[in-house]
Amino acid sequence: MAKITLQGLAHSYLETPTSPEDFALQELNHDWTDGEAYALLGPSGCGKSTLLNIISGLLIPSHGRVLFDGKDVTHLSTADRNIAQVFQFPVVYDTMTMRENLAFPLKNRGLAASEINARVERIGRMIDMTDVLDRRAAGLTADAKQKISLGRGMVRDDVNALLFDEPLTVIDPHMKWELRTQLKKLHHEFGHTMIYVTHDQTEALTFADKVVVMYDGRVVQIGTPDELFERPAHTFVGYFIGSPGMNLFDAEVQGRTAGIGGAEIDLGEGYRPGPGATKIGVRPEYIRLGQTGIPARVTRVEDVGRHKIVRLDAGGTQVAAIVGEGAPVPDGGTHIVFAPGGVNVYENEWRVVPEGGEAPLGAGREAA
């Protein structure tokens, strides 16, 4: 396994880029720690595949360098980087059996037959295909073929990194969960450096130790699932992660107080944002309905089983609140307040650190 370093990395598909918008990937400096599991998360077109292809060697970046354990590999081919890749759609040899497909990368490296057998059996169990290992791959469903592709990607333990590009797209929902769990287990057992590209937040948050959130060609935050939930570094992260995403209110912030639509809200902490536009971000989990606070009107209630999502209109701002299944929901007019510790302040879409420093992570959840 290797530490992967990105140094001044940027990429434009144009020959002579003239503005930042010409870059599919904006400048990025980052170390991917040896042995960690990362998810690269973001909407379609944000640059995830561009970044992954640069790491794997399918694409040479227009700027910057890629290092594996300090060695410059920017111009090395994929094969010479010693990585395993699994793509969105299956890549299997139809004329071979499943067993032969799984054994292929090991045979190529000249492993002993007994070692090959043991590993193939293990991976076969992991992808739940032991009884069909001797069937030919031709004629199998896309789902089954993709499981073989995943298995083949994971069969070697001497790779520098394992890269997955939306690998579960064709897998049925139940098996998705199962395979994700297995991948995580494999990661704990072998400590591979894994990079997993997805636009699905559940996939990213359940798989990864660290999630790298991309937006418009930029990495906007790298953090644990808890950090992304409690302290989204950019309003996009707040909106993209969570279901529903974070509520945003235009606000005037002065010290501990925010003015929102004529109401004054105590932020619980002091803030000193710069001169840019300020917003308050509050996740639906931290919105409370009551007699005081910002006037709002309930527009819809969605019962989603364990809790209800209450949709409100607060002076033209659309707000979502999550309330317990049995909690009463007023019909029409109400007020909203924010649970202590559940508030983030943004200036020009970037998070402002409270003057007194950061509270321990999770303080908001406990207070709520």
Ligand SMILES: Nc1ncnc2c1ncn2[C@@H]1O[C@H](COP(=O)(O)OP(=O)(O)OP(=O)(O)O)[C@@H](O)[C@H]1O
């Ligand atoms: N070969 C290419 N030539 C020119 N532009 C490209 C090329 N590949 C990607 N792009 C552009 O670069 C930007 C980033 O694309 P990229 O495929 O990296 O995003 P993505 O996040 O992986 O999206 P998706 O989830 O849809 O695959 C997009 O604007 C895309 O149109």
